[in-house]
Amino acid sequence: MSTEALRNLYAILGVPAEATQDDIREAYRIAARRFHPDANSNEGAEHQFRDIASAYEVLGNSQRRYAYDEERRTAGSEPAYFSLRVTPSKRVLGTLDEPQVLYLLLEIAPLRELTKQQKREVPLNLTLVLDRSKSMKGIRLDKLKIAAHQIIESLSAEDRLALVSFSDRAEVLIPAAPVIDTIALRAQVNLMRADGGTEIFHGLQAGIDECRKHLSDRFVNHVVLLTDGRTFGDEERALELANQAAAEGVGISAMGIGEEWNDEFLDALASCTGGTSTYVTSPTAVVRFLNERVRSLGDTLVERLKLCVAPDADIVLESLFKLQPNPQPMDTSPQPVPLGLLEFNRTLMCLVQLQMPPGKRTGFRTVARIDVTGNVLIAERRDYKVLSDISVEIASNPPPEDPPLPILDALGKLTLYRIQEKAQQSLQKGNAAEATRRLENLATRLLASGQDELAQMAIIEARRVASTSLLSEEGRKTLKFGTRRLLSQPDPQDPGS
Numbered sequence: 372m373s374t375e376a377l378r379n380l381y382a383i384l385g386v387p388a389e390a391t392q393d394d395i396r397e398a399y400r401i402a403a404r405r406f407h408p409d410a411n412s413n414e415g416a417e418h419q420f421r422d423i424a425s426a427y428e429v430l431g432n433s434q435r436r437y438a439y440d441e442e443r444r445t446a447g448s449e450p451a452y453f454s455l456r457v458t459p460s461k462r463v464l465g466t467l468d469e470p471q472v473l474y475l476l477l478e479i480a481p482l483r484e485l486t487k488q489q490k491r492e493v494p495l496n497l498t499l500v501l502d503r504s505k506s507m508k509g510i511r512l513d514k515l516k517i518a519a520h521q522i523i524e525s526l527s528a529e530d531r532l533a534l535v536s537f538s539d540r541a542e543v544l545i546p547a548a549p550v551i552d553t554i555a556l557r558a559q560v561n562l563m564r565a566d567g568g569t570e571i572f573h574g575l576q577a578g579i580d581e582c583r584k585h586l587s588d589r590f591v592n593h594v595v596l597l598t599d600g601r602t603f604g605d606e607e608r609a610l611e612l613a614n615q616a617a618a619e620g621v622g623i624s625a626m627g628i629g630e631e632w633n634d635e636f637l638d639a640l641a642s643c644t645g646g647t648s649t650y651v652t653s654p655t656a657v658v659r660f661l662n663e664r665v666r667s668l669g670d671t672l673v674e675r676l677k678l679c680v681a682p683d684a685d686i687v688l689e690s691l692f693k694l695q696p697n698p699q700p701m702d703t704s705p706q707p708v709p710l711g712l713l714e715f716n717r718t719l720m721c722l723v724q725l726q727m728p729p730g731k732r733t734g735f736r737t738v739a740r741i742d743v744t745g746n747v748l749i750a751e752r753r754d755y756k757v758l759s760d761i762s763v764e765i766a767s768n769p770p771p772e773d774p775p776l777p778i779l780d781a782l783g784k785l786t787l788y789r790i791q792e793k794a795q796q797s798l799q800k801g802n803a804a805e806a807t808r809r810l811e812n813l814a815t816r817l818l819a820s821g822q823d824e825l826a827q828m829a830i831i832e833a834r835r836v837a838s839t840s841l842l843s844e845e846g847r848k849t850l851k852f853g854t855r856r857l858l859s860q861p862d863p864q865d866p867g868s
Contacts (some may be wrong), residue, residue, distance in 0.1 A: 384430060395431055411684040418679050475723040481715055497532050501519070535581060571606075598625075606636050623641050643709065687726040692724075
């Protein structure tokens, strides 16, 4: 089947397959008024209009439409590999003289029948990029070797594995190849010795080069980076390299251990590829976190998952936060936004924040079009797409309406993360008193939600800020990643929970 026939052009135009040519022309005119770059400056609108124009080129021509329909009829229907459900915080908004916020909860879920499969046919093309700088000497490096040994034993000849160690230079200890002689591979891991400084770019470049050797749509192509140090002078080059890797289909997950590494840098490094970043609090946790990450990679249903949000021209996309799994804030530009992987047995959830314009006009109105695409590995299906077009009602006297419970829950947890962010911002502005109040507020809220250890850390840091006007690196990272992790509490309705 051709690439064109695989795409549901009717869904892209928002018409049924039985639509007349007049219906199709009218749908295109409406879509053009909403999303044409001359009418809508939102980045996502331009991206989606390209799809709309491409669909109209086929469906708007009766001969090309007939050929398209025949090809789809011959091939038969395609399973819904994953679904997209969008829930707004309110179905009916009031008329206001000022902007108001509307939240959209996005749930991207695997097909239920696929979650019941017992055997995974998804091989990994995995590269471990491990810091062996002098500060890793001792228990940190010992635990890292244990984790690498366990990962080697968990893989098979269908998988590809490479291991790069780095300090101020990089060394390929295990060149990318099928995992066959596990004893020899484990022996190579044991050769790692701690020495030198930390220069992440060299290690990352060598790791991505190894991953490229077996880059394929049938693999999960991923680099896992672990470091305990702050790299100097090469962050921009490393980010450029990560963006190149993302364009090629390589994801990057980053793990920081201890207090010295740059969390903002590792966040950016991972998020631009759809990967994840994690704070590993102790050497013992290294083994668990690395193994959990590799296990989740092996459960991949969809790779290169991307999200495009196209608000109407008068609506502003304010923020995007990935809630689960692996919560983290996402950049809203460039679009489409890389979301990474969708696992067989876990729903991926995001929260979109929109600013609705003031206005007195009542009735139903469109809000945004959401577009999710990804490569379904078990079917070798590239760019499988699902769409959702969101509308709300505007009324002069809307009935009382509480946001749905999942959105309330997400906003409550997200508030905790935002409080620690604002405390840091207050300190950066030199306002230690305000930062102290925010941390005390955070501690109170954490205690109320049963997070005693995090609450205790917030109290300690509040006292530290009050006396020294400084946060400790351990406290700052613990509060940042601890409150972020709260967002991934399992959903009882999720098949993977």
